[in-house]
Amino acid sequence: MSWTDERIETLRKMWDSGLTATQIAEELGGVSRNAVIGKAHRLGLASRPSPVKPNSAETKAAPAPAPAAAAPPPALAPAAPTRVEVAPTPRPAPVAPPREAAPVERQETVPAPAPTPRADGPVLRSVGPGGFVRQNPGEQAPPATPAPPRRLVPAKPSKEIEGKTSLLDLNDRICKWPLGHPGEPDFHFCGDKVNPGFPYCVDHCGHAYQAQLPRRDRRPPPPLPYGGPRVR
DNA sequence: CCCTGATTCGC
């Protein structure tokens, strides 16, 4: 198998979504997780929280690990999903939607330009379903990622988004909550509009982020991540 | 042991 543009794109998306190298390798097929990791690094995809620490002691005078400016690990992870952990990745606001051409109808996909968390802008706080108020990711870590120019397609029928949001459809504005299992034909993502500042829509934020309640008030709740526990 | 990602190095 070779690294076609398409496969690379898939790799990027999945890596961005926080999927593990193993999962990505399975999805792509024909490659090992090592191949995925190797490729990811060659592509310059930033390291994600690695189990292995770079250096314990400063035995070397000039280690100079320049690109060590990795983003902080996800503060919260979905309660249920077995492996998928999508880290909130604040990115600079996407370029304005292309208004050229002539898409006859106006898409309602991007009606409310949710302001991206910024240091200088008015602070927009998201309120979780549990009623908690949370810091915007940008506040905890002002990474201000350089921003790979996001490619925007002219329009996308909301039908498509509501039906099946594929891996390749993922962006910063749509809910990344996975439905089904990776590799299976019906695997897709929620695709709703995200709760600003979160990788999921309001609904799935309710699943991903649980307010801490007194024990007696807790419910046994659904431990089903996406599609239920994997049986293998 | 299992998992993870990082790194190395022969190809």
Add this chain to the structure above:
DNA sequence: GCGAATCAGG
């Protein structure tokens, strides 16, 4: 550029 082998932490 690629990825198996290896390393190392959880």
